[in-house]
Structure formats: structure tokens, C-alpha cells
Amino acid sequence: MVEPVIQSRVEPTSGSTEPVIALAAARKVYRSGSLEFEALRGIDLEIVEGEYVAIMGPSGSGKSTIMNILGCLDTLSSGTYRLGGDDVNDLDEIDLAQIRNQRIGFVFQQFNLLPSLSAWRNVELPMIYGKVHRDERKLRAQRALERVGLGDRLANRPGELSGGQQQRVAVARALVGEPTMILADEPTGNLDSVSTRDVLGLFDELHELGRTIVLITHEIEVAERARRIVRVRDGEIVTDEVNAA
Amino acid sequence: MSWMETFRTSWSAVHSHALRSLLTVLGILIGIAAVILTVGLGLGTQKDVSSQISSLGSNLLIVTPGSTTDTSGVRGGFGTSSTLTISDAAALASTVNSPDIAGVAAEKSTSLSLVNGDTNWTTTVTGTTPSWLDVRSRTIAYGSFITDAENAASASDIVLGSETADELFGTQNVVNRTVTISDRTFTVVGVLSSAGSSSSDNLDDIAIVPFSTAATRLIGGTSSNSVSTIYVQAASAGQLSGAYQETQTLLANLHSLSDVADADFTIASQDALVGTATAIYQTLTVLLTGVAALSLLVGGIGVMNIMLVSVSERTREIGLRKALGAPPWAIRRQFLIEAAILGLSGGLLGAVLGIIAALTLPAALGSSIVVSVPAVVLSIGVAVAIGIVFGVYPATRAARLAPIDALRSE
Numbered sequence: 001m002v003e004p005v006i007q008s009r010v011e012p013t014s015g016s017t018e019p020v021i022a023l024a025a026a027r028k029v030y031r032s033g034s035l036e037f038e039a040l041r042g043i044d045l046e047i048v049e050g051e052y053v054a055i056m057g058p059s060g061s062g063k064s065t066i067m068n069i070l071g072c073l074d075t076l077s078s079g080t081y082r083l084g085g086d087d088v089n090d091l092d093e094i095d096l097a098q099i100r101n102q103r104i105g106f107v108f109q110q111f112n113l114l115p116s117l118s119a120w121r122n123v124e125l126p127m128i129y130g131k132v133h134r135d136e137r138k139l140r141a142q143r144a145l146e147r148v149g150l151g152d153r154l155a156n157r158p159g160e161l162s163g164g165q166q167q168r169v170a171v172a173r174a175l176v177g178e179p180t181m182i183l184a185d186e187p188t189g190n191l192d193s194v195s196t197r198d199v200l201g202l203f204d205e206l207h208e209l210g211r212t213i214v215l216i217t218h219e220i221e222v223a224e225r226a227r228r229i230v231r232v233r234d235g236e237i238v239t240d241e242v243n244a245a
Numbered sequence: 246m247s248w249m250e251t252f253r254t255s256w257s258a259v260h261s262h263a264l265r266s267l268l269t270v271l272g273i274l275i276g277i278a279a280v281i282l283t284v285g286l287g288l289g290t291q292k293d294v295s296s297q298i299s300s301l302g303s304n305l306l307i308v309t310p311g312s313t314t315d316t317s318g319v320r321g322g323f324g325t326s327s328t329l330t331i332s333d334a335a336a337l338a339s340t341v342n343s344p345d346i347a348g349v350a351a352e353k354s355t356s357l358s359l360v361n362g363d364t365n366w367t368t369t370v371t372g373t374t375p376s377w378l379d380v381r382s383r384t385i386a387y388g389s390f391i392t393d394a395e396n397a398a399s400a401s402d403i404v405l406g407s408e409t410a411d412e413l414f415g416t417q418n419v420v421n422r423t424v425t426i427s428d429r430t431f432t433v434v435g436v437l438s439s440a441g442s443s444s445s446d447n448l449d450d451i452a453i454v455p456f457s458t459a460a461t462r463l464i465g466g467t468s469s470n471s472v473s474t475i476y477v478q479a480a481s482a483g484q485l486s487g488a489y490q491e492t493q494t495l496l497a498n499l500h501s502l503s504d505v506a507d508a509d510f511t512i513a514s515q516d517a518l519v520g521t522a523t524a525i526y527q528t529l530t531v532l533l534t535g536v537a538a539l540s541l542l543v544g545g546i547g548v549m550n551i552m553l554v555s556v557s558e559r560t561r562e563i564g565l566r567k568a569l570g571a572p573p574w575a576i577r578r579q580f581l582i583e584a585a586i587l588g589l590s591g592g593l594l595g596a597v598l599g600i601i602a603a604l605t606l607p608a609a610l611g612s613s614i615v616v617s618v619p620a621v622v623l624s625i626g627v628a629v630a631i632g633i634v635f636g637v638y639p640a641t642r643a644a645r646l647a648p649i650d651a652l653r654s655e
């Protein structure tokens with residue numbers, strides 16, 4: 001069940017464990033006016049399919065920046081990012097949109113649900129862009145919501161749901177398109193301990209089903225659910241180790 | 246993302262800001278209503294004018310003194326001593342020379358005051374011959390029309406229009422009553438049946454006297470034989486051009502003209518008069534259309550403005566949709582359709598307003614407004630097009646937003 005963990009600084013061994021995510025010498029420089037800030041200073045990170053990785057680090061260390069790069073929401077200033085073997089730099093907007101749609105499921109700290117849409121309409125969104133037929137969309141959205149324990153809240157709008165329920169809707173939205181990868185940026189940051197346990201339980205299930213999960217957090221209790229913990233500080237990886245727990 | 250899905254999303258965006266959307270489309274709404282009213286007023290006026298001109302009689306040629314060799318000026322002393330005389334009319338009436346002419350009536354008119362005791366009424370007093378009644382397709386309600394004998398005797402007899410009778414006597418059957426014109430007493434011998442009125446010409450407010458009476462006693466002028474208009478009635482619609490030729494040749498002969506281009510008279514058909522009147526309203530229509538176009542332009546800018554607001558308000562939503570896999574074209578399409586919906590709403594509301602105004606205004610204005618279905622459909626199409634054209638820039642801006650910047654906004 002637990003996948004073999006590859007140390008990011010170690011070159012991938014030849015064989016079947018070609019990494020699905022491969023960052024090499026990744027740098028990100030933010031420019032605002034004449035000010036430059038180097039948020040990532042040469043990151044090398046490889047993640048193989050089915051891994052459950054937590055990225056930890058203090059505030060401002062560059063965790064969200066890594067996540068945005070991994071999710072193809074932002075681009076590197078230098079270095080390469082290979083996703084499933086393709087160099088992301090060579091892909092255009094439409095390819096990237098399709099990758100986000102088909103291969104990645106996002107879970108954000110702020111939930112990012114559309115307030116005017118009911119729970120199932122929110123969950124349906126990725127499938128709308130994935131050209132899934134209407135009836136099937138509704139069916140799959142319902143099933144996803146049932147899976148996160150919200151089968152009785154299909155028609156409620158986000159405003160009518162608790163924070164924990166909203167984040168479960170967001171998880172349902174992330175998994176409804178059957179992506180191979182779940183990227184979660186502080187998914188439990190706004191949740192109480194009960195809701196945190198619910199959401200992390202869902203991640204465990206997804207991991208068991210072979211999904212690759214990258215989870216960003218600054219809480220060690222959360223990070224310890226992962227099988228591998230990467231610690232970042234000031235835009236650099238400081239440790240990358242198998243979670244013994 | 247399917248069209249249906251896009252439409253649903255865009256509609257809910259418009260719908261959730263109903264008041265704002267309504268205010269936004271106000272410019273388009275007014276523009277479209279103005280277009281429908283302008284076109285309707287143009288068509289209505291054309292209808293009014295043609296019915297007014299056909300109410301003169303049927304198959305008529307209208308001969309007036311003076312010549313129009315081009316559109317800019319009048320030659321031959323128009324307004325001075327008239328070049329048309331009662332003997333011209335008499336010659337035209339002779340069937341030997343003019344087989345296509347069924348009837349001729351000459352008119353000599355002026356505006357005068359009619360007095361009955363304390364009641365004073367100013368109307369058009371027309372001197373004419375007995376043929377007038379047939380040529381102008383009128384009928385007598387009471388008494389009789391003027392006769393040849395009365396004409397020969399320059400009798401002080403008068404025939405009144407129904408409204409003139411009403412104004413002077415308070416009733417219409419006023420045969421044998423008397424009215425005074427310029428201190429001369431006239432006896433009412435007949436009253437015309439009502440022929441209705443149009444906005445510019447009241448066919449029932451008229452007074453008819455024998456031509457000779459008008460020429461010698463009421464309307465002076467340098468030539469007592471001169472006439473202001475000769476109505477020539479063709480025997481049938483098919484004989485109108487024959488009648489035109491005969492009238493032209495005969496008058497040219499009588500006036501000793503070698504070339505009809507030098508004619509000191511003008512012959513107009515009813516169709517030509519409708520055309521002239523319509524041309525005037527077309528100028529007006531162009532002007533009003535300009536106003537409508539300006540209003541539509543302002544409306545379009547309003548749509549662009551609110552679409553830019555809508556894009557910046559929903560930057561985060563755009564970011565989320567992109568994160569979930571929306572390609573740029575899907576975002577562009579969503580906002581374009583939103584703009585098109587705004588345009589369509591403005592167009593539909595404008596059409597409703599325009600049609601309501603077209604149905605209610607004529608009562609107050611006294612002129613008809615014709616609702617033209619092609620104009621309504623076309624203007625709604627224009628409204629949608631305006632929405633789309635002015636939506637392109639905001640939609641493109643939305644489509645170009647970088648996903649991460651959009652997601653991080655607020």
C-alpha cells in the first residue's frame with residue numbers, strides 16, 4: 001500500500017517509478033515594481049505516482065508558491081517542471097487548462113466555492129469544462145458529495161453550510177473528475193479539529209485508492225498523516241524524509 | 246463548456262444584478278424604442294400623407310401655375326399674376342381634345358371671414374364650377390351644389406363644409422340661411438357631406454362659391470380669370486398618363502409654348518405628391534435615426550462599463566474557473582454571452598416600450614405610427630450586436646487574466 005519513497009535529491013532510478021512530478025533547479029522570482037523577491041531558490045523535488053507528500057514550513061517560506069507551480073497555475077522564473085514527463089514550459093494555455101481539468105484536483109484554504117451555486121453545482125464545475133454530459137455530471141456530483149458525507153446537502157449553497165462541510169464540498173469537487181493528483185494548500189487551515197479529521201480521513205481514502213496527494217500545512221499533526229514530509233525554509237528544501245509515524 | 250451551460254451561467258450573472266443590469270441597458274432601451282418610433286412615425290406619416298392626397302379625389306392630376314424645371318426654383322412668376330386661367334380649364338374640359346380626361350375643376354381660393362350675426366369663422370373660400378363635386382369625389386348632404394346658372398349669374402350663393410356650417414350655425418342643415426363675407430350677403434344653398442380631416446388639411450372646413458362670384462366680387466387680383474389650381478380627372482387609372490399628355494400638350498398650345506420645358510405650369514399626379522411629401526419625412530427620419538444611433542452608442546459604452554465592473558468583481562471566480570480547467574475561450578464566451586444578454590434585454594424592453602408608445606402616442610399626436618415588424622426584429626438584432634461588440638474588450642480581458650493572479654485577488 002505504501003509506495004516506495006524517493007528522496008528528492010536522489011536521481012530517479014531507472015525502472016517503473018518514473019516521477020509524475022519533477023521540479024529541477026526551480027526558481028521563482030516575484031517582481032513588484034523595482035522590487036524583486038526570490039520565493040524559490042533552486043528546488044529539486046520528485047514525486048512518484050501514488051505518493052502522499054506533506055510540504056511544511058513557516059509562513060512565507062514558499063509553500064504556496066510551490067503548490068501554484070505544481071498545479072500549473074503559475075510558471076517558474078527558471079528551472080524545469082516536468083509533469084507526467086512533459087515539460088510544462090512547452091505547453092500552451094489550452095493544454096494547461098486541460099491538465100488542470102483532467103489530472104489535478106485542487107483544495108484551497110479558502111474553499112473557493114462559488115457562493116451563488118448549490119453544492120452539487122459547485123462540484124459539477126470541473127466536469128462542465130471536461131465535456132461530461134449533463135446527466136452524468138449530476139450523477140457523478142451526487143456520488144462525490146455522498147462520498148464526502150454530504151449526500152443530504154446537495155442543494156444547499158455554500159452560505160448554508162459549515163466551514164467543514166464547505167471544505168468537504170471542495171474535496172468532492174477535487175475528486176469528482178477522477179484526477180490522478182490532489183493538491184491541497186492548507187486545506188485544514190480554517191477548520192476545527194473535527195472537520196480536520198473528516199477532511200484528512202478523505203485524503204487517506206484517496207491515497208489508498210492510488211491518488212498522488214500533495215498537502216501543504218504548517219501543523220505537524222496534519223503533516224504526520226502523510227508518508228513523506230518535505231520541509232521548506234526561505235525558498236529552499238531543508239529536509240525531505242519518510243514519515244516514520 | 247456547452248452553449249446551454251454558458252448561457253445558464255451568464256444569465257444567472259445578469260439576473261443576480263437585476264437592477265444594475267436594467268440601468269445598464271437603459272441607453273440601448275431608449276435607442277431601440279426611438280428607432281421603432283422613428284421608423285413607425287415615418288411609415289405612419291407616409292400613410293397619412295397618401296391617404297390625405299388620395300382624399301382629394303381619384304385619378305387626379307393637379308395643375309398649378311408656375312414651372313419647376315428643377316427642384317431648386319420656380320419660374321414663371323409663381324405668386325404673382327397666375328398663368329393659369331378659367332379658359333385653360335374650359336379647354337381641358339372639352340372632350341374633343343382630350344378623350345382621357347373625364348372632368349376638370351378649376352379653383353380660385355383665398356382665406357376669408359364668414360359672419361353669422363355675432364359668430365365669426367375664417368375658412369378657405371373657393372370659387373369653382375359645378376364639376377368640382379364629381380372631380381373631387383364629394384357629395385352633398387343638404388340642399389344642392391352650385392349650378393351653371395348661378396355661376397353665369399355670379400350669384401351670391403354659397404355651399405358650406407359640414408364643419409364650417411357647425412361652427413357658424415351650430416347645426417348642419419342650414420340651407421337658406423345667410424352668411425356675410427366682406428359685407429356681402431350670401432345664401433347657403435347646400436352643405437357638403439363630411440369627408441373627414443387629416444392633420445394638415447380639413448376637408449370639412451370649406452366654403453364654395455360660384456367661380457364668377459369669387460372672381461368678380463370676392464377675390465380681386467390682377468386677373469379675375471386666373472385660377473390657383475386646376476384638378477384634372479382621368480377617366481380611369483389606366484388613362485392617367487394619357488390625360489397627363491393631353492393636359493400638357495393642350496396647355497402648351499394655349500400658352501403658345503414651343504417647348505414643354507419652358508412650361509409656365511406644373512402638372513403633378515397624386516403619386517408624385519406622395520413622393521415629395523415622403524422625401525421631406527425621410528430627411529426627418531435620417532435626423533431622428535442619428536439621435537437613436539447616438540443613444541445606442543451611449544448604451545453600448547454602458548454595457549462595456551458594466552462588463553468591466555463585472556469582470557473585476559468576479560476576478561476570483563474567473564481564477565477558480567481557470568484552476569478547474571476553463572480554457573480562455575470558455576471564459577471569453579461566458580462574458581460575451583453575458584454582454585449579449587444585456588443587449589438582448591435592452592432590445593426587448595426597448596421594443597416593448599417602443600410598441601407601447603406607438604400604440605398610445607398617435608391619440609395625442611394626431612399622426613399615425615405604424616409598427617413595422619422587420620424594423621422591430623432588426624433593431625433587437627442590432628441591440629444584441631451592440632452588446633457583443635462592446636463586450637469583446639471586457640471578455641478578452643477576463644480571458645487573459647493569469648489564473649494565479651485572479652485566484653489571489655481581493
Ligand SMILES: Nc1ncnc2c1ncn2[C@@H]1O[C@H](COP(=O)(O)OP(=O)(O)OP(=O)(O)O)[C@@H](O)[C@H]1O
Nearest residue numbers: 030031032037039058059060061062063064065066
Ligand atoms: N505575487 C507576489 N508578489 C510578490 N511577492 C510574493 C507574491 N506571492 C508571494 N510572494 C512572496 O513570496 C514568499 C513566499 O510566499 P508563499 O505564499 O509561497 O508563502 P507560504 O509559504 O505559502 O506562506 P503561508 O504559510 O503564510 O501561506 C513570501 O515572502 C511572499 O511575500
Ligand SMILES: [Mg+2]
Nearest residue numbers: 063064065185
Ligand atoms: Mg501559503
